[in-house]
Amino acid sequence: MNLNLFDAEETHSWREELCPDAVVLRGFALAGEVDILSALEQVFSVAPLRHLVTPGGFRMSVAMSNCGTYGWVSDRTGYRYDTVDPDSGKPWPSMPALFSTLAADAATQAGFSDFKPDACLINRYAAGTRLSLHQDKDEQDFSQPIVSVSLGVPAIFLFGGTQRTDKTMRVKLTHGDVVVWGGAARLRYHGILPVKTDSHPLTGEYRINLTLRKAI
Numbered sequence: 001m002n003l004n005l006f007d008a009e010e011t012h013s014w015r016e017e018l019c020p021d022a023v024v025l026r027g028f029a030l031a032g033e034v035d036i037l038s039a040l041e042q043v044f045s046v047a048p049l050r051h052l053v054t055p056g057g058f059r060m061s062v063a064m065s066n067c068g069t070y071g072w073v074s075d076r077t078g079y080r081y082d083t084v085d086p087d088s089g090k091p092w093p094s095m096p097a098l099f100s101t102l103a104a105d106a107a108t109q110a111g112f113s114d115f116k117p118d119a120c121l122i123n124r125y126a127a128g129t130r131l132s133l134h135q136d137k138d139e140q141d142f143s144q145p146i147v148s149v150s151l152g153v154p155a156i157f158l159f160g161g162t163q164r165t166d167k168t169m170r171v172k173l174t175h176g177d178v179v180v181w182g183g184a185a186r187l188r189y190h191g192i193l194p195v196k197t198d199s200h201p202l203t204g205e206y207r208i209n210l211t212l213r214k215a216i
Ligand code: MD3
Pocket: 121, 123, 131, 136, 146, 148, 179, 181, 185, 186, 187, 188, 189, 190, 191, 192, 209, 211
């Protein structure tokens, strides 16, 4: 008889409100950690992680890939969501059902019902990798939340206001944490401080973040 660890594992998840409409569901993705990481390996075999170039010509230190109908891409012409992986000319790998289900469940927990993501951006951080303060504005409908899943080595998340110069708070995000950002929090500036050298049994020296969105 085959033990199903996903069903059998008892998982504890607890919530931390960061501000109105932003909630951290600590440990929410732990029950699915192995299945999420094996689904990611499948995605990377079709759409390898790569360093995109910003419109200004800088190579991003974060390595990225996508799954789902739409993938977020950046090049000298700008930022966009595209159905095609520019490196292969093929559609992005489809979104694993596990990802869409996890995101919808997390969104429901945070008070956003019927979340149906059509884009999953995968960010991989090595030691020293950072993501500077920015807003997520490339999606069509800002009434839709964004769900983020943190895996592997921890990172300090910077969370500001709706102006770049607003005071920021720092939040440590660790393996298995899921954050839901919607409503009044949706257009807040945010970023990731340079990731410290560390390792995690399941991801090695990396932090991996999934952001699930309704792009179109
Ligand atoms: C707050 N990624 O891909 S996820 C991004 O950890 C991005 O890789 C970070 O910011 C990462 O755009 C942060 C958390 C996150 C995502 C979207 C947000 C926070 C957000 C949208 C609005 C406010």
